[in-house]
């Protein structure tokens with residue numbers, strides 16, 4: 001099969017939204033080439049430095065590469081992607097250079113293109129994310145390993161919004177808890193919650209591809225007895241309250257259902273909201289408080305904010 005590589009030169013702030021658009025358009029795997037990654041020393045657990053080739057990275061900003069099958073719909077798909085990206089300006093998202101180019105690649109190039117960027121990454125006190133094709137031995141006895149195939153749904157698990165969500169779960173989940181994961185994507189947060197010994201996890205996503213990917217990743221991590229993945233919009237499929245509800249979606253979406261979220265969090269339970277760009281922090285805090293939540297912790301990483309709030313007893 002022939003594949004075309006769609007390349008979007010944008011900003012760090014726009015990564016999540018542009019990735020979502022590319023996934024929704026049917027892209028198989030999104031590669032992120034971030035100029036800032038070249039600045040960071042990348043060490044794995046054994047102290048080995050991963051050497052990155054400057055030719056693979058833009059001089060500034062971020063390049064997202066998505067792979068789309070060459071078929072008769074390709075022209076329309078590319079136009080729809082361009083339109084959706086341009087519409088992000090309405091959400092105050094800075095698109096930077098916003099240059100979109102398309103070129104053809106062969107299947108072999110496509111299959112390996114994105115794998116070279118992903119290695120095991122320790123992302124919190126206990127969690128290490130390991131791409132499925134890497135062999136990794138835990139270093140600490142209490143280390144929790146999440147195996148992921150990032151090619152299938154949102155994220156490699158290492159996006160700041162995901163990292164902070166996992167750190168927040170680490171702080172809040174108690175053995176036996178019931179967790180609700182709104183917008184599960186690759187299933188990473190649900191798998192993390194199950195590894196933290198949650199009793200039940202209800203994972204849901206609006207995107208069928210994410211539901212499938214999450215289901216596969218859940219099996220890969222052998223937590224299918226704890227995590228149930230369903231197709232659904234926000235809290236529509238939730239009929240039992242949770243001790244911890246987590247939603248890593250965009251600020252605008254979070255603000256649209258804080259009242260419903262309040263209903264599904266048990267008294268004394270926690271609501272973790274992530275995917276919030278810094279500029280929207282106050283708006284989201286206000287919306288959470290207006291629905292009755294008490295803000296407990298505000299975490300920040302790069303341009304992103306994660307808020308842990310509590311429903312009063």
Ligand SMILES: C[S@@+](CC[C@H](N)C(=O)[O-])C[C@H]1O[C@@H](n2cnc3c(N)ncnc32)[C@H](O)[C@@H]1O
Nearest residue numbers: 154155162183184185205206207210233234248
């Ligand atoms: C930023 S990704 C987060 C994925 C994963 N939870 C993580 O932390 O890496 C947001 C996910 O929310 C899903 N989503 C967006 N709108 C939704 C909605 N209205 N209902 C359910 N899921 C939604 C998207 O399909 C996407 O998989």
